[in-house]
Amino acid sequence: MGDCSWASDPDDLPDWFKERTYRVAYSGEEELYKFLRTWLSKLDYRNAETMLELEWKKLMRGNVRELREQINGEWAANVVVLATVETVEKESGVGEYQRIYNSAFLSPYSLKFFRAIDYMNPEVQAGLLTKKSTKPHEKFVMKVTHPEYGCKDFYTLRDIELYDSAKNMAASTKVIAEDDGSY
Numbered sequence: 001m002g003d004c005s006w007a008s009d010p011d012d013l014p015d016w017f018k019e020r021t022y023r024v025a026y027s028g029e030e031e032l033y034k035f036l037r038t039w040l041s042k043l044d045y046r047n048a049e050t051m052l053e054l055e056w057k058k059l060m061r062g063n064v065r066e067l068r069e070q071i072n073g074e075w076a077a078n079v080v081v082l083a084t085v086e087t088v089e090k091e092s093g094v095g096e097y098q099r100i101y102n103s104a105f106l107s108p109y110s111l112k113f114f115r116a117i118d119y120m121n122p123e124v125q126a127g128l129l130t131k132k133s134t135k136p137h138e139k140f141v142m143k144v145t146h147p148e149y150g151c152k153d154f155y156t157l158r159d160i161e162l163y164d165s166a167k168n169m170a171a172s173t174k175v176i177a178e179d180d181g182s183y
Contacts, residue, residue: 003037003045004030020048026056031102038105040075080106082144083160084153087170096165101151104144110137111159119145119157 004025005017013022025033036052043050054066070076082101087094118124119141128138144151154168 004033026060029056035079035102035105038107039077039079040070040073041077041107042075078108080108080111082151082155082157084151084155085163085165085168086153087168094170096163096168098163099153101144101153101155103151104140106137106140110140113137114157115159 003017005013005022007013010018032054033052036054037045040052043052045052055063059066082104084099084101086097086099088097089095113119113135114137125141125145128134128142131138134142141157143149144155144157154170156167
């Protein structure tokens, strides 16, 4: 199935999860399966016979044949990922490195919502927290913007564009001062 669930005791796992064969996940495996479920979204995950399972030990030894076979395969679809810039202080100055946020993914259909709504706006983000039911793109925004567990790198919740370090406070040499309203 390629889905994960958490519980302090196996008896506390949700019934829908226990209906299928399960095991303890390896470190990093949950994030990989989240990506795979989005990428291989043409699989019918509601069907009890659908299995999305990789041979983890082979994969960790560099055998990516199973993944390579799915590129442009019948189950593959496009995936939206969050492009980020990690800022690192170094002795020689500030280093900036392109990254991909690997904890949340979306289908391309979701991009239209990011073009219509400014999800970088803190008021919009706060409004999502009060909703009883959220859509996949809203869950994505809440995950990415979560103060403790969200993305710590620089990003924008818009279509990808050329990086402008002037927009990234962490890369700026400008000092934030309470008496300066320009920040």
